[in-house]
Amino acid sequence: MGKGGKGKGKDKGGGKGKGKVKGKGKDGGKKGGKGGKGGKGKGKKGAFKVVIEAHRHEGVFISKGKDDSLVTRNMAPGESVYGEKRLVAEPEEGSEEKIEYRVWNPFRSKLGAGIVGGIGAMPIKPGSKVLYLGGASGTTVSHVSDMIGPEGVVYAVEFSHRSGRDLTNMAKRRPNVVPIVEDARQPQRYRMLIGMVDVIFSDVAQPDQARIVTLNASFFLKNGGWVVISIKANCVDSTAAPEAVFAMEVDKLRKDGCKPKEQLTLEPYHRDHALVTGIYRAAKKKKDD
Numbered sequence: 001m002g003k004g005g006k007g008k009g010k011d012k013g014g015g016k017g018k019g020k021v022k023g024k025g026k027d028g029g030k031k032g033g034k035g036g037k038g039g040k041g042k043g044k045k046g047a048f049k050v051v052i053e054a055h056r057h058e059g060v061f062i063s064k065g066k067d068d069s070l071v072t073r074n075m076a077p078g079e080s081v082y083g084e085k086r087l088v089a090e091p092e093e094g095s096e097e098k099i100e101y102r103v104w105n106p107f108r109s110k111l112g113a114g115i116v117g118g119i120g121a122m123p124i125k126p127g128s129k130v131l132y133l134g135g136a137s138g139t140t141v142s143h144v145s146d147m148i149g150p151e152g153v154v155y156a157v158e159f160s161h162r163s164g165r166d167l168t169n170m171a172k173r174r175p176n177v178v179p180i181v182e183d184a185r186q187p188q189r190y191r192m193l194i195g196m197v198d199v200i201f202s203d204v205a206q207p208d209q210a211r212i213v214t215l216n217a218s219f220f221l222k223n224g225g226w227v228v229i230s231i232k233a234n235c236v237d238s239t240a241a242p243e244a245v246f247a248m249e250v251d252k253l254r255k256d257g258c259k260p261k262e263q264l265t266l267e268p269y270h271r272d273h274a275l276v277t278g279i280y281r282a283a284k285k286k287k288d289d
């Protein structure tokens with residue numbers, strides 16, 4: 001299982017590598033639940049300075065401070081999605097543009113936990129086309145929207161109408177999010193809405209998730225595209241040991257054409273969860289390569 005991840009890459013999403021930012025405490029004091037970090041700096045009336053650095057995964061940043069926190073560049077400046085803290089960067093010299101970032105709480109997001117936990121390769125990057133299964137109210141979808149930036153698109157499928165309403169509202173200020181209130185087991189119902197994608201991310205917490213993912217892959221994922229799956233062990237089999245469940249799920253994916261690349265525990269943020277990545281219909285290596 002290889003390791004990917006680049007150094008400080010280009011950011012089509014527009015973020016610069018470094019910058020001083022001032023905190024804007026627009027979250028009403030909430031720090032995004034358990035483990036919410038995000039610039040606790042004290043000083044004059046909520047203003048504090050932290051430094052923003054590019055993360056080794058493109059489209060993700062780190063706010064340096066007493067506690068480092070993961071942040072993404074806000075596609076919809078002025079808005080929080082789930083009560084998360086926002087940080088506004090001072091314009092760089094010669095520029096008037098203020099850049100706003102949102103703190104990404106790994107306790108609220110499996111993808112965020114995977115990045116904080118050190119996932120080696122992250123196929124979701126500026127410009128990516130992503131099919132997201134299990135979008136819920138859009139907590140993680142909103143960070144994916146930030147990561148991929150204006151040149152990317154995330155199709156977010158969610159079958160609960162209640163969550164779908166929040167997802168749809170969130171998408172109003174994010175032109176790169178296409179909310180789809182449908183059952184991910186029925187991709188033929190939304191095939192007219194989606195083009196081919198680079199990545200499928202899935203967090204549906206269903207026992208047949210592996211089948212749901214490969215079914216969607218057969219409709220929408222390009223050959224050599226990536227699957228990134230969050231597995232909650234007791235959703236698949238509550239009687240087996242989590243490690244055995246993860247191995248079983250990886251095996252199912254392999255049988256359906258996904259070459260496993262990485263498996264990462266999401267502890268301590270999400271108990272008995274793993275993030276698994278793989279490449280769909282990976283090109284076969286030539287013998288003389």
Ligand code: SAM
Pocket residue numbers: 108109110133134135136137138139140141157158159160163182183184185203204205206
């Ligand atoms: N990924 C979300 C986030 O980080 O913000 C949380 C997802 S939550 C664990 C699982 C979601 O999958 C629920 O909102 C549930 O309604 C949705 N879901 C479950 N089965 C589904 C299906 N067959 N099709 C679409 N959505 C499904």
